[in-house]
Amino acid sequence: MPVNASTPEMPALQKPIVPERVPAPETVAAALHPPRLATHDFQFYYGAVHALKGISIAMPSNSVTAIIGPSGCGKSTLLRSFNRMNDLIPGVRVEGRVEVSGQDVYAHGIDVVELRRRVGMVFQRPNPFPKSIFENVAFGLNMLGLHDRGELSARVEDCLRRAALWDEVKDRLDRSALQLSGGQQQRLCIARCLAVEPEVILMDEPASALDPTATARVEELVLELKSRYTIVVVTHNMQQAARISNQTAFMLQGELVEFDETRRMFTSPRAKLTEDYITGRFG
């Protein structure tokens, strides 16, 4: 990118951009009754670094929301706030509210373990456990105290079918998950996440480590799953956001610049910065 520095309009990221914030239009707001995921003036700090600056967003049930933006814009931080995965990092501090089904996840006395069961997560790099395929899918169920072999088998099969992986692995459920290809491993991770019956699935660049064919399969899967789950996908890939999401949030330097229906965002963005980003002027 920096080689071809011929576009004079390219905003220099070194000098602070003050993103103009555009309120979500009525059409998106109307679809949100009630929003499955929401934040209200959410501030996030890594030590002294102010990573999220007053994010207010509301994502509807049974749809796919894409979060796009350049590296370091805070999109993963926002995603990981919904299941409090950020708690693992020492020195973080939050203000404001993050809600899952109307419940404040940072409220005092919240059961974080139960929250993470309800809000599943799929990571950037496929991360199956070095256990068998069956054991991977059954892991969350085992942790809940479910050990009945018959019920486990039925549930594992159901999840693998919903993750479109059953036909490829049904004859080798007791083989190591590490023998699967990268794309299969990622679908296994999705199946593993489905097993504990989450309401929400957070996906942190789920296809960025996969080849185009495997990416297409994961995208198809996301479209199938949205009838039952609320899905949030963080992605670098704007075409991917356009293909799979119902609404898109564009973030820049810790701020939410624009949030709108995906079709409208990619055809007639309201903020100049959004237009510059999705047309590839920077990022």
Next chain:
Amino acid sequence: MTTSTLESPFKPLPKRRGFDLQGASFTTLAGAAALIIALMVAVIMGNIVLNGWSSVTWEFLSGAPRDGMTRGGIFPAIYGTVLLVLLMVAALVPFGVGAAVYLHEYADQTAWSTRAVRFAVNNLAGVPSIVFGLFGLGFFIQFLGAGIDRALGLDVVYGKPALMWAALTLAMLNLPVVIVTTEEALKTVPREMREASLALGATRWQTVRHVLVPQALPGILTGAILAISRGAGEVAPILFTGAAYFLPFLPSSPTDQFMELGYHIFVLATQSPDIDATRPLLYGTVLVLLALTFLLNLTAITLRARLRASLAGRS
């Protein structure tokens, strides 16, 4: 690629010298060092195997010492050594792994108390083994053992040198090794594994128990292997805490004393009335001690190789 045709503003790069003297000397010296080590091991092993081989008979392995240790076998010492090492591992591994898991997963890494514990563990590794022996005598036998006897109103049952106290003393000696290797092993478990487990709604303990420790198990076994190698051969820590010069019976309870190969070697080498008659037995005993250590190690190494294969998905 247009830049490559441009005239360089610098003078031409220096040409490399034909012969790399430094590199060649270093390679030669390093190779020589490796060769010397291999030779030393070969000489020691060869000497022991050649001289000890003929003494190792079935009678030697299964019999007890006779005639002032100038004849007979070493079975009581083999039996005592195996028992000692197994008891040591049984005490050491759960305790060491527990401490390492606490230090790595639960303790506040910045707290002064955590740093103090780490400092203590590292210093424990530097304490001479004879000091551990004296500690075992003072703490386990005179304080703990005698205390138990008093509390239970017993005669002297626990307050004397015994297999269990010797095993515990050896376990103390090897604790730093197991703690350090387990912590290193826990560090190598990728962050993604921890996150995957927690994101599925597993508790911290479940994550430790079902994800982290299983994946760290090969490293934990490395610690156990090092402990076995050291534990089977250390004499100083058991000298005051349970090893006997000679016993007419095999230990049948953890409170019994026992004979041990390393100590038996010391006895044969220094306490014999007829050194010429003892010499073949001495060689034989050393050979058996080496073989036994090797066998215990081999078992652990095989187990570790299987675990690694299974963790890498080759099973």
